[in-house]
């Protein structure tokens with residue numbers, strides 16, 4: 001499939017050839033000339049910011065020195081709601097990177113399971129299968145996402161994991177350094193290789209868990225991430241001016257954090273359905289699109305991100321996708337508005353988000369708490385009990401009672417393996433609607449000559465599933481979202 005840009009460039013080049021050759025030569029030239037060699041490369045950058053309440057982004061980082069505002073000024077911004085879906089990193093990043101909700105991919109916590117991404121191929125898999133000429137890269141500091149990019153038979157070309165440094169701010173800065181190096185490398189790209197780059201920042205989520213999203217630390221983390229994005233966007237502007245390559249940029253978050261105005265320093269984290277947790281955002285700057293800069297779209301969803309990236313590269317979309325390309329689906333493009341005051345308009349959009357119906361809220365809460373048990377077993381069951389007691393003590397309507405029940409389950413299962421409680425959690429996940437929809441698209445074919453098949457279209461026995469997952473390594477970054485529950 002040829003992108004619009006390639007058609008336009010191809011036409012321009014055809015015109016150029018026709019204008020500079022004899023008529024006969026030009027005719028011969030047009031029919032045989034491959035124009036691809038003269039086209040600039042196309043690049044897509046996805047910046048993932050974990051746990052960034054959008055209201056806080058607007059409050060702390062809507063400033064000229066912040067990359068958040070620069071990106072909003074250069075693109076279209078939409079608030080996006082996760083209502084009726086889990087507000088946990090594993091489930092939400094899986095949605096962002098596969099284009100389907102948790103009722104399909106079935107991820108209920110942050111325990112990595114590679115077979116998920118064989119049934120529901122990631123954006124990396126889909127690009128690598130359809131367009132192996134595109135260079136795909138992940139640079140991040142949460143291992144789950146590096147494992148996700150490595151999963152499936154068509155993994156990312158470059159998988160850069162940055163381990164914890166002396167602080168999460170320093171760790172994120174190192175991710176930014178690697179990201180900028182990768183962007184600068186496109187200056188030396190004689191073959192005009194196109195690329196997809198996913199760059200991930202974790203410090204806002206960490207600060208939210210440790211200090212609450214009303215804290216100074218959270219404010220500083222949002223400001224830091226904004227500064228980091230500003231540097232990345234400056235690098236893109238620099239290389240773009242020299243190479244003429246097209247760069248599209250998408251920025252998003254996986255969930256927000258609860259906020260308790262009475263206890264700004266207390267963190268209950270996320271995992272439930274309050275609007276502060278379910279409100280995400282998508283900032284989209286499409287290469288070559290300037291007319292809509294600084295505007296808003298009322299119909300963006302995090303499920304649109306993978307379809308958008310694929311469509312930008314001219315890759316056919318799966319019928320399974322829950323989202324569609326942000327620039328091509330009329331249901332989305334018709335929801336484009338030009339507010340007088342973008343920040344105010346975005347705040348108004350956030351204010352309109354509410355809670356799901358009570359039945360969904362309860363079943364999602366059950367799923368979150370149940371999913372937390374096998375996850376927390378790494379912490380030892382005494383820690384889980386403490387964490388659940390924290391929820392009980394909060395006396396939150398229904399959820400506290402639920403946590404109390406799970407406390408009993410935990411004391412029963414305490415000392416047993418992750419496998420058993422994972423099976424239980426996944427069973428509860430299934431009963432509450434996670435992973436209940438099977439794919440209609442066929443799995444990607446096994447690469448010819450491939451000795452290894454790293455996933456399975458059939459569900460694996462639970463033992464095999466958890467033998468394959470990397471539970472032992474999921475120490476600090478892997479436990480991010482559950483520390484939420486510990487407060």
Ligand SMILES: [Zn+2]
Nearest residue numbers: 050051089254
């Ligand atoms: Zn997260």
